[in-house]
Amino acid sequence: MLVVMxxxxxxxxxxxxxxxxxxxxxxxxxxxxAQRTAVGITGNLGVVEPGLFESLPGVLExxxxxxxxxxxxxxxxxxxxxxxxxxxxxxxxxxxxxxGPCSVESYEQTxxxxxxxxxxxxxxxxxxxxxxxxxxxxxxxxxxxxxxxLARVREVTGLPVVTEALDIDxxxxxxxxxxxxxxxxxxxxxxxxxxxxxxxxRPILLKRGxxxxxxxxxxxxxYILDQGNEQVILCERGIRTFADHTRSTLDVAAxxxxxxxxxxxxxxxxxxxxxxxDKVIPLARAAVAxxxxxxxxxxxxxxxxxxxxxxxxLLPGQFVELMEEIRLLASVLDRQVPxxxxxxxx
Ligand code: PEP
Ligand code: MN
Numbered sequence: 423m424l425v426v427m428x429x430x431x432x433x434x435x436x437x438x439x440x441x442x443x444x445x446x447x448x449x450x451x452x453x454x455x456a457q458r459t460a461v462g463i464t465g466n467l468g469v470v471e472p473g474l475f476e477s478l479p480g481v482l483e484x485x486x487x488x489x490x491x492x493x494x495x496x497x498x499x500x501x502x503x504x505x506x507x508x509x510x511x512x513x514x515x516x517x518x519x520x521x522g523p524c525s526v527e528s529y530e531q532t533x534x535x536x537x538x539x540x541x542x543x544x545x546x547x548x549x550x551x552x553x554x555x556x557x558x559x560x561x562x563x564x565x566x567x568x569x570x571x572l573a574r575v576r577e578v579t580g581l582p583v584v585t586e587a588l589d590i591d592x593x594x595x596x597x598x599x600x601x602x603x604x605x606x607x608x609x610x611x612x613x614x615x616x617x618x619x620x621x622x623x624r625p626i627l628l629k630r631g632x633x634x635x636x637x638x639x640x641x642x643x644x645y646i647l648d649q650g651n652e653q654v655i656l657c658e659r660g661i662r663t664f665a666d667h668t669r670s671t672l673d674v675a676a677x678x679x680x681x682x683x684x685x686x687x688x689x690x691x692x693x694x695x696x697x698x699x700d701k702v703i704p705l706a707r708a709a710v711a712x713x714x715x716x717x718x719x720x721x722x723x724x725x726x727x728x729x730x731x732x733x734x735x736l737l738p739g740q741f742v743e744l745m746e747e748i749r750l751l752a753s754v755l756d757r758q759v760p761x762x763x764x765x766x767x768x
Contacts, residue, residue, distance in 0.1 A: 424485040425461040435480025493647035499685045513687035518716030522548035524731035526568035538738045547581040552588035561729040569599045597622040620649025629657045656688045660695025669697025689716040
């Protein structure tokens with residue numbers, strides 16, 4: 423950390439900063455420049471609170487030099503983390519495709535869509551049993567009944583399952599069924615839930631909050647790793663901006679930005695970003711082109727009847743098209759979309 427002094431800061435004020443630094447057991451190194459002095463702070467093991475110095479007389483600003491996160495960063499772990507779920511590898515050269523309905527609506531609906539996406543090459547099935555809905559009057563998901571449906575569909579199709587844990591009360595039940603536990607955008611800063619996710623023994627798909635910076639997102643992941651769970655997949659799902667031509671703005675630049683900082687795999691969810699099915703495939707292409715390790719997309723065979731997010735669900739034929747395009751893209755990016763032949767039936 424660097425405490426930058428004002429141009430007119432007096433020697434006493436610089437001393438004041440040095441004394442405050444030393445009083446916290448840290449080392450202060452004043453660096454005199456042509457116009458102003460900055461005081462470098464070293465010797466800290468964790469994050470130093472900028473507020474300790476910001477209001478001292480003569481201080482202009484406090485600059486964080488090192489990152490506030492540790493376990494998620496490449497400084498700590500240089501190589502890409504590659505997760506294994508059954509025979510599916512997440513990260514590395516492989517592109518992971520997760521597909522399925524927004525919500526589990528019934529056994530028949532979930533099975534039908536699971537078989538469809540499996541036939542087209544999806545590696546994992548998605549489907550929410552507990553749904554975070556903006557309105558309390560909207561369909562809230564089938565709850566534990568939905569989890570049972572997902573377990574049965576996995577048994578029949580062999581597709582591993584990703585589903586959301588909405589709160590700590592349901593986390594253990596979700597973790598019992600899910601091959602990957604999803605923490606949704608609205609819960610990205612639910613620190614109690616993140617800690618529990620770090621203890622649940624399952625890989626976690628951590629969606630980016632719609633108002634979260636990259637740093638906040640990585641710090642949320644840090645909570646999970648800090649509990650000993652290194653199996654985290656980050657998912658960019660769009661953020662709030664002034665743009666109103668899509669539901670959210672898929673922050674494609676965040677994908678290479680995060681991959682540069684972190685060893686964790688990063689996938690994209692173009693469905694929740696787009697909010698409209700005709701924009702899902704173009705955004706999916708963009709995400710893969712900038713280096714996403716996979717995609718999570720919503721697919722429904724009767725979107726007009728869907729209980730949530732029907733507007734953004736790809737039709738089965740469009741999902742086939744998406745898979746073809748992603749396979750083509752993968753070949754020019756020196757990546758691959760693994761065939762399910764290598765997947766174990768669970
Ligand atoms: C979802 O994946 O069904 C979902 C609710 O996504 P998000 O948390 O990104 O809104
Ligand atoms: Mn949805």
